[in-house]
Amino acid sequence: MAKKRKFSRRLPKIRGRRSHQSKKAGSAPGTLHHVGEKRVEEVSITIHDYSEDHIESIEITEIEECRPYLENPSKTWISVKGLHDIEKLQSIWAYFNLHPLVQEDILNTSQRPKVEEYEDNIFFVLRMMHYTKEEPVILESEQISIVLGQNYVLSFQESDMPHFSPVLERLKVVGTRLRRFGPDYLTYAIIDNIVDYYFGVLNELGDRLEETEEILIDDPGQDTLHHIHGLRREAIFFRKSVWPLRDVINSVIRDDTKFVDESIKVYLRDVYDHMVQIIDNVDNYRDMILGMHDMYMSQVSNKMNEVMKVLTIIATIFIPITFIAGVYGMNFDPQASPYNMPELSWYWGYPAAWASMIIVAIIMVIYFKRKDWL
């Protein structure tokens, strides 16, 4: 019982699920307004400038401050968190000379994952997905936009959550590939990090699926149905959100671009394998959820059968013998005629009535035994 409590009656929200694109109906491509909810107080810009033998991380307020870092030969990661301050973002975009459509894509946070090459850079739209840690656990989705230039990575995220701290940790270690290789390897590491989060979502989905499956076998209730439906919704949403990334990675591997070195592609092939594995698994889950729904329906029908059997057994045993009792409760006047209920005055009348009632009941019980209902 305590187990069943943990499923709330409400379907869990999925943050970032709906497409907000329609708000700009008819507006010019490149007209800039942030589409999505505001998730952070202030837009922050952090610079991580690194080469094989040094690393420096500073927070800046004006984009101009990053000029020295971009002009020196070391590699630079400019990480922007928050998307609601259009003016600040525009100063960044102007500085990096981003195409108006790229600008629009960064703001419009319900994009599908995609990659597009421009003259000065290659632009990735990615999607971070994870379950929140606090109750109620909800599936959160956030757009990550990456601009990869010759010697820099410019990343944008909606919230200020430290999604990429594992990458940053490794960046701080001397001698890692992250330090030795170029910004294309950093971009790979970010994508790989996102895909690791997908495995986390997959595991959570898998855990809940197995848990629900067990409840389904033991003691399914109305809550189980809501839970199955919620799982189905989340699996559908997760699949839709992540599968385009497979093609994104594949097209980077296949097409030649000056921004991604050949030597990096073996790593991209590895993350491509992961994506295929994730999609395989989530398809798997969807099939299993369908199976669980079918099973739930069968369980409900089985339960109904049981209820009906109890009613039918009790009713069909007692209705006939109640009739017999009813007959001898009639008040026909024995004095008016010898045919009027002579049984009532028989010596063995009452025992005979009981006997006939017991016989009827036994016949019924035998019949039910034969039918395998008892």
Place this chain on the structure above:
Amino acid sequence: MAKKRKFSRRLPKIRGRRSHQSKKAGSAPGTLHHVGEKRVEEVSITIHDYSEDHIESIEITEIEECRPYLENPSKTWISVKGLHDIEKLQSIWAYFNLHPLVQEDILNTSQRPKVEEYEDNIFFVLRMMHYTKEEPVILESEQISIVLGQNYVLSFQESDMPHFSPVLERLKVVGTRLRRFGPDYLTYAIIDNIVDYYFGVLNELGDRLEETEEILIDDPGQDTLHHIHGLRREAIFFRKSVWPLRDVINSVIRDDTKFVDESIKVYLRDVYDHMVQIIDNVDNYRDMILGMHDMYMSQVSNKMNEVMKVLTIIATIFIPITFIAGVYGMNFDPQASPYNMPELSWYWGYPAAWASMIIVAIIMVIYFKRKDWL
């Protein structure tokens, strides 16, 4: 309850859903009659002649009046609203030398979106879709035909609704890309505008889907079923109507045509991304609607189970004890035999009858508790 009221018992109409093509069975290709309902009183022709530094909008009655605008170097948008006046349309087609099959396609307003290149122009069939603003809200579908020539855009629409006023507004602003670029960019802007409407439909579908999902959890009724069925119908219709546009845009991007400049293709790629996103979402919705239907069925079965349990509990408790009462309502004559209902004259007879009835009832209640039915 008030909430449920908002779903009408009738399924909402979908305007433009059915194919009217059959009315011309066996007639020659190019035989001209408008296929579709008349949606506007009079066929109107409006000219928007524009270049980087001027714009002029006039309404004309004879197509000959547009000759000066077409011959000057500025770009010209000839917008025709209404399709029922064949003669007037024929004068326009003759003027622009349109192929008979193009003429037929313009009139036959149940076409799938498509693109076809001819010698003098490239011809698009597009489909505007939106929910009406007045009650009852219905999904309206209208064919938009575009003929793109070297220096003009010729557009046809069934109704006189100002679908493209956002484009027109931007056209009036000096310095926009719309003013600087050629008629191919205008065509792009019109397609982009239509796709923005699709996002509107998607959002409305999404809102209704979420609303229905909530009712489904709280208190589903017969109306909910009609609503789910209506959603399913509209999602099917919407998907069918919009997905060919993806391939249309893709074929323009992929194939070389002199009517669309290379520089425009980056914008077409953007609207292509939107189309992929829309199709992803509507597929998503269809899966969720199927899930909602499955859930509805489960809910109905659950409710039935509950009803049956109440009946079974009441009936199986009272039927046996009513039988006991019936037994002691029999009229066997105690005087005729010592075996005839001696219980009736026992000192504790009546209390014993009550006791047996109460014990039977308690056994039943314990049994139901054990079964977890109470």
Place this chain on the structure above:
Amino acid sequence: MAKKRKFSRRLPKIRGRRSHQSKKAGSAPGTLHHVGEKRVEEVSITIHDYSEDHIESIEITEIEECRPYLENPSKTWISVKGLHDIEKLQSIWAYFNLHPLVQEDILNTSQRPKVEEYEDNIFFVLRMMHYTKEEPVILESEQISIVLGQNYVLSFQESDMPHFSPVLERLKVVGTRLRRFGPDYLTYAIIDNIVDYYFGVLNELGDRLEETEEILIDDPGQDTLHHIHGLRREAIFFRKSVWPLRDVINSVIRDDTKFVDESIKVYLRDVYDHMVQIIDNVDNYRDMILGMHDMYMSQVSNKMNEVMKVLTIIATIFIPITFIAGVYGMNFDPQASPYNMPELSWYWGYPAAWASMIIVAIIMVIYFKRKDWL
């Protein structure tokens, strides 16, 4: 009620649905016997000889009579109706030097639509489909075989129905494309004519689908189920019969053949568009029919729920109070003991019994109100 009458209890027959190919198991390819039902009394041969400035239609009995028409420079349409007189057909085939496999295909009238090029001609298998006009309306399917040579069209049909009279009507008009262009355009016109019939079937299916959908909302019965099942069957059959034609047309457009002029291909592309639209629509219909079936099932379950609620409410109100009445119908002897049914002699005994029964009933009604069952 009157409405429901129109659906017959029997599933409607579909003529031409079954594959009769097996009758010739093991026989040589090219062994000739007509496979299909005999649909016309006598095999007739009609010649339409036409050029831009003349047209002549005559019925002939011997195929030799068509020699002058084939040898003159005008175009010739030889229309054969009926397939049961093998000898007559063989004389035609010998005259036109048809390949044995073509002969077999003409006779075996359950072919899929296909096209095959031979040295002297190009051979089309097409499928006419239409609903009969008399009651009971059945979906009729007939194979049309077309042999297109350099200056002639040779057509075969199973029945003598005037399927192509619209084409013939236009052929009689001077100056039409049909008269100006070659036999390839005539072949196109015949295919277009067949596709127009498909739109007719589609409309009929659509009308019945909408009608059934309305009945489904208003007052579904057992007949509705049969009707949905019939629709499903006909949609499946229609789709299977027509979709190969799309590929047939496409392969003619794509492949170069000397029998079809380049200038004709724009028209074939038009009929190709129609085929895509038809297939889109019938897929649509199939999805909607599945939705209707799901809805029917839900309606049936809802109805059952309603029936069960009525039973449960009546039974659970009256069973307990009938028990109370039963108790005071017991005959325990008040004289035997002060505990034996003293209530019977109470001053307010009978009113108290009524009161308790009414209270029980009211409690039940309140309970049902709470459950929202009343």
Place this chain on the structure above:
Amino acid sequence: MAKKRKFSRRLPKIRGRRSHQSKKAGSAPGTLHHVGEKRVEEVSITIHDYSEDHIESIEITEIEECRPYLENPSKTWISVKGLHDIEKLQSIWAYFNLHPLVQEDILNTSQRPKVEEYEDNIFFVLRMMHYTKEEPVILESEQISIVLGQNYVLSFQESDMPHFSPVLERLKVVGTRLRRFGPDYLTYAIIDNIVDYYFGVLNELGDRLEETEEILIDDPGQDTLHHIHGLRREAIFFRKSVWPLRDVINSVIRDDTKFVDESIKVYLRDVYDHMVQIIDNVDNYRDMILGMHDMYMSQVSNKMNEVMKVLTIIATIFIPITFIAGVYGMNFDPQASPYNMPELSWYWGYPAAWASMIIVAIIMVIYFKRKDWL
């Protein structure tokens, strides 16, 4: 009733359905043991040596006896029936120098249809399928292996059934294509013969499907369910068994092989068309079987509804009036109080009781009429 008898309670066996491959787990490829059931007493070898002007059929015991026939210029068909005598088979394989994998494929009789070219020959795995003629009718599946060399056809079959007697009959007729053309045409004729058997299976499936559909409309029972399930199983099995043949034929048509002459390919295209038609039809059947299952479920629900309505109507009419009768069966003592059941002594008491009971019953009947339940 008699009609329903013909469906047995047991699901019909499908011979050759299961994959027996696992018995050789881990053994070397080319290790030879017959996998499948022994279907014939003794392995027989028959030689049909033929050219345009002669044919000779003899049964041999040693493969060496076929040397003169293979060395003369006439074409030779060596037909081997039975696969359990490995030694005899090995002598044949050695004689024809077959690849170990071919040997293994011939013995392992649960292969998918396939074609493979070797240096000396081209190897076909085919699958004969037919319903047995005796009761109970079961779907029988048998592997046919064909080795086609430059001037011979070597065929293997599991049983000694005369599957190819129609081919043999035609081979005996002077002047047929079979006699004029090479062993490639004989191979084609064998394949065509197998495909003719498929049409037979298709027709049998179709007949049973229509029969079941009719029973489904008239009077479905538990047997009907078993029959639908059996049909589904057989359609699944049949489809899986035959569809690879389409690709086999296509790859022979498409790829150039010295063993199949160009002139034969027009015939292979014909049998390819048949295969497409068969697959189309069986897909069709599967969809219809799913529809029949859905319909069966709806019928069962409808029947339940009817049963419940009868119970509800009878119970809700009689339970309230039985209560009234119960009330006046109570034994409250009228002497103890004026309030104790004064009705019993009213002049119109009994008629009034009847009247109230009849009124209640009539109200119920009206209510049910309104609900359309009567």
Place this chain on the structure above:
Amino acid sequence: MAKKRKFSRRLPKIRGRRSHQSKKAGSAPGTLHHVGEKRVEEVSITIHDYSEDHIESIEITEIEECRPYLENPSKTWISVKGLHDIEKLQSIWAYFNLHPLVQEDILNTSQRPKVEEYEDNIFFVLRMMHYTKEEPVILESEQISIVLGQNYVLSFQESDMPHFSPVLERLKVVGTRLRRFGPDYLTYAIIDNIVDYYFGVLNELGDRLEETEEILIDDPGQDTLHHIHGLRREAIFFRKSVWPLRDVINSVIRDDTKFVDESIKVYLRDVYDHMVQIIDNVDNYRDMILGMHDMYMSQVSNKMNEVMKVLTIIATIFIPITFIAGVYGMNFDPQASPYNMPELSWYWGYPAAWASMIIVAIIMVIYFKRKDWL
């Protein structure tokens, strides 16, 4: 009954089903930790050095010990069992100079089957699957990693089970292809061995499927539902696990690699055929399991119908006649009025009551007979 016992109430576990990849979220590619459960006590290394005329098998503890075997011209199979001792594995990897991503893939034992070519070797991820032999039978899945170099095969497996003993047995026999051919043939033999295990799983699945189908026809219960669900789960898991192997084999056949000789490809094509057959069969099984679920649901509904019919028949026969008995159990005072229950004093009163009750019962029985419910 005994038969049904064998299905346990719990769903059987599937070992190796879940993806453990998430444990390394954000860690560097190539960071090494074993992902999966520890299945063996100690990591063992066995060397099988063989050429056409000798074979030598020794167990070593340090990888350095294999140097002489690798440097001599004979072929060498180094088989590593157990993956939990990272240090030992690293010494092996260092010795063979394996790419960090290969190292990671070996440890991460929930990979999909794949093949990847590196400069020095070609790397295969394979998946062994089999049912355990002890009760409860569970489907076990284990990752097999193969590194194929110019003159060696390096294999890794999680457990120390003798999966490849059949290969080893054949390796010990002089003159086999295994001895004559290179390490590429050994790799093929290992893959073929794994595929043989798949046939074993397929057969087990098929046996259980047929068994369940029989129970389904005879006497389905709640256990049957669990069993169907378990089958569905296992079929889904099995399919997902094995189908990538088909593409792996195909890509080795298609792509040229120096590590696999052309002469080996005919054998790979054979195992490719097996994989296609396995996938065909498991798809088949999935369809049949869906069919079994549909059938189960229908059976449950049929049973419910039967239960309801019994209740309805008994209740509708006895409720009306119990009412009649109730009427004549009323206590209206015959002395108070001539209209008060005069029937009670009629001469034929009691027999008439019985007669009316019997007539009502007979009418009901006739009604049920007509409805075909009896």
